[in-house]
Amino acid sequence: xxxxxxxxxxxxxALQRKATLLRRHMLTMARGxxxxxxxxxxxxxxxxxxxxxxELRYDPHNLAWPDRDRFLLSTGHYSIxxxxxxxxxxIIPVEELVTYGADSSRLExxxxxxxxxxEVIGGSLGHGLGQGVGQALGLRLDRSDARVFVELxxxxxxxxxxxxxxxxxxxxxxxxLVALIDCNGIQADGPVVLDMEPxxxxxxxxxxxxxxxxxxxxxxxxxxxxxxxxxxxxPKAIVLRTLPGKGVPRIETSEKSHFFRIDVAQWDGIxxxxxxxxxxxx
Amino acid sequence: xxGGGTKAGRTLAMGQDEAVGxxxxxxxxxxxxxLVRLGxxxxxxxxxxxxxxxxxxxxxxxxxxxxxxxxxxxAEQNLVAVAAGLARTGKVPxxxxxxxxxxxxxxxxxxxxxxxxxxxxxxxxxxxxxxxGYGGTHQAIEDLALMRMIPGLxxxxxxxxxxxxxxxxxxxxHQGPVYMRLLRGSVPVVFEPGYKxxxxxxxxxxxxxxxxxxxxxxxTERALDAAETLQKQGISTGVLHVPTIKPFDAGAVAExxxxxxxxxxxxxxxxxxxxxxxxxxxxFEAGIAKKVTRIGLPxxxxxxxxxxxxxxxxxxxxxxxxxxxxxxx
Numbered sequence: 293x294x295x296x297x298x299x300x301x302x303x304x305x306a307l308q309r310k311a312t313l314l315r316r317h318m319l320t321m322a323r324g325x326x327x328x329x330x331x332x333x334x335x336x337x338x339x340x341x342x343x344x345x346x347e348l349r350y351d352p353h354n355l356a357w358p359d360r361d362r363f364l365l366s367t368g369h370y371s372i373x374x375x376x377x378x379x380x381x382x383i384i385p386v387e388e389l390v391t392y393g394a395d396s397s398r399l400e401x402x403x404x405x406x407x408x409x410x411e412v413i414g415g416s417l418g419h420g421l422g423q424g425v426g427q428a429l430g431l432r433l434d435r436s437d438a439r440v441f442v443e444l445x446x447x448x449x450x451x452x453x454x455x456x457x458x459x460x461x462x463x464x465x466x467x468x469l470v471a472l473i474d475c476n477g478i479q480a481d482g483p484v485v486l487d488m489e490p491x492x493x494x495x496x497x498x499x500x501x502x503x504x505x506x507x508x509x510x511x512x513x514x515x516x517x518x519x520x521x522x523x524x525x526x527p528k529a530i531v532l533r534t535l536p537g538k539g540v541p542r543i544e545t546s547e548k549s550h551f552f553r554i555d556v557a558q559w560d561g562i563x564x565x566x567x568x569x570x571x572x573x574x
Numbered sequence: 575x576x577g578g579g580t581k582a583g584r585t586l587a588m589g590q591d592e593a594v595g596x597x598x599x600x601x602x603x604x605x606x607x608x609l610v611r612l613g614x615x616x617x618x619x620x621x622x623x624x625x626x627x628x629x630x631x632x633x634x635x636x637x638x639x640x641x642x643x644x645x646x647x648x649a650e651q652n653l654v655a656v657a658a659g660l661a662r663t664g665k666v667p668x669x670x671x672x673x674x675x676x677x678x679x680x681x682x683x684x685x686x687x688x689x690x691x692x693x694x695x696x697x698x699x700x701x702x703x704x705x706x707g708y709g710g711t712h713q714a715i716e717d718l719a720l721m722r723m724i725p726g727l728x729x730x731x732x733x734x735x736x737x738x739x740x741x742x743x744x745x746x747x748h749q750g751p752v753y754m755r756l757l758r759g760s761v762p763v764v765f766e767p768g769y770k771x772x773x774x775x776x777x778x779x780x781x782x783x784x785x786x787x788x789x790x791x792x793x794t795e796r797a798l799d800a801a802e803t804l805q806k807q808g809i810s811t812g813v814l815h816v817p818t819i820k821p822f823d824a825g826a827v828a829e830x831x832x833x834x835x836x837x838x839x840x841x842x843x844x845x846x847x848x849x850x851x852x853x854x855x856x857x858f859e860a861g862i863a864k865k866v867t868r869i870g871l872p873x874x875x876x877x878x879x880x881x882x883x884x885x886x887x888x889x890x891x892x893x894x895x896x897x898x899x900x901x902x903x
Contacts, residue, residue, distance in 0.1 A: 422652045426659020456649035
């Protein structure tokens with residue numbers, strides 16, 4: 293099945309339900325090892341739901357389709373969100389999700405490109421956008437109208453290579469390249485270590501057409517993605533303000549939301565609370 | 575050097591001939607010429623550079639195929655990342671910069687963005703070892719050691735124009751990432767046109783029984799000349815040329831070494847971590863216990879100056895090879 297909905301056709305309520313499903317998958321995954329980058333995953337769930345169930349053009353049964361849209365997860369440690377989306381999209385089995393982070397599981401805590409549906413090795417931060425530039429150039433050489441979406445984060449913008457890539461994207465007029473910048477305000481050492489504001493102004497100054505939205509507002513997300521479809525010789529940046537742990541109050545308010553580790557009983561409590569709040573059965 | 579003569583004086587102007595050799599026939603921009611030929615037969619070959627197109631001989635490719643050429647500016651991490659992305663869309667990118675920048679500056683990108691995924695990118699690295707008088711910032715004296723540590727990366731150090739042309743064609747056909755050192759500008763011709771380059775194969779260029787020189791890169795030219803001189807002095811000298819640092823032809827090295835009295839390695843690189851280390855490792859592994867004398871750069875940064883002066887000072891000349899071997903006693 294090929295997906296890529298016409299602009300303006302988004303069923304926002306249905307996409308919100310998908311995002312909820314993704315969040316539930318992530319909680320299951322995190323429970324498996326008792327830990328994970330759950331805060332980031334929950335925060336980006338709405339964006340991944342909008343991408344995989346509305347915006348991206350792809351065929352889950354033909355992952356190597358040359359004209360597919362690419363989604364590059366540059367922050368490899370957000371893999372928990374990607375596994376949930378790939379499972380829900382029918383690319384990897386839902387039953388496999390519980391193996392997240394376990395020995396010999398292919399659902400690593402940081403993405404490797406050996407798992408189906410993964411387009412880039414993320415994790416060594418600052419690698420994704422440049423590779424997105426290269427893919428966009430390659431697609432243009434092939435006269436393909438496929439687009440390249442690169443997720444990166446606010447902390448990741450501290451890697452200088454991000455800006456090398458940003459400069460080249462506007463220089464090469466890559467209007468099929470969309471940067472999705474997850475600004476969740478956390479990084480490894482705590483709240484953002486270097487102030488990256490004003491984020492949107494920086495991208496604009498580098499020649500990108502820039503939007504700034506609440507990344508947990510599904511309507512705003514689908515509208516921004518629709519706006520980024522224009523082929524006007526400019527790369528697109530969507531600055532996403534997201535809440536780490538979004539949808540799970542106990543994680544939203546946690547000080548350790550960069551990497552969350554609690555015991556199984558606590559996970560069970562969180563999952564029960566979540567299921568109840570979204571009206572889902574265990 | 576152009577015109578075949580040896581240039582004196584400092585060579586600090588960018589774009590001046592800084593490569594190697596003297597007194598031999600030479601070919602102008604052998605890499606660029608070969609890449610153009612490749613581009614004519616294959617439309618998946620693309621060229622990239624990071625603001626060093628003029629100085630890495632890739633401009634003939636740009637002129638022939640402007641659509642397939644990308645200059646990313648002074649941004650070597652991005653150079654490698656963009657090349658990786660192009661490779662993921664089925665292209666065969668040849669990305670040029672200086673060796674120092676491709677290694678020290680972009681190492682994580684070469685390792686993770688390219689080698690970890692076995693992407694089909696060819697990095698062409700100018701100013702290898704001591705081929706510029708620009709000093710430590712521009713002399714890639716430890717690049718072979720760095721690059722051979724990257725899993726799955728093929729590492730090549732060609733000797734002359736013939737080998738550069740042959741290797742350019744061969745690495746395009748090879749599936750996987752490659753790091754190749756580039757002698758730019760007017761490059762001497764040492765090998766006959768029929769010379770065959772094969773990735774991972776060492777080549778015995780000269781038989782001898784007293785001393786066996788195992789060499790790579792332009793030092794093979796010096797080794798051949800030195801062997802000629804040594805022969806006249808009654809020292810029978812063989813030469814094994816090892817243009818592929820990785821995968822390393824340990825078998826050929828062991829076989830060659832067991833047929834000579836003494837072993838001398840010669841490389842345009844620090845004498846540790848590169849060819850010499852590989853030779854010692856492979857001999858040890860094969861159980862061949864022979865003393866190895868290493869010709870290469872010392873463990874220090876090299877100063878600015880004229881290339882011929884510096885090469886003479888640091889022992890990378892024919893005369894220095896002869897002197898080292900006759901001094902072995």
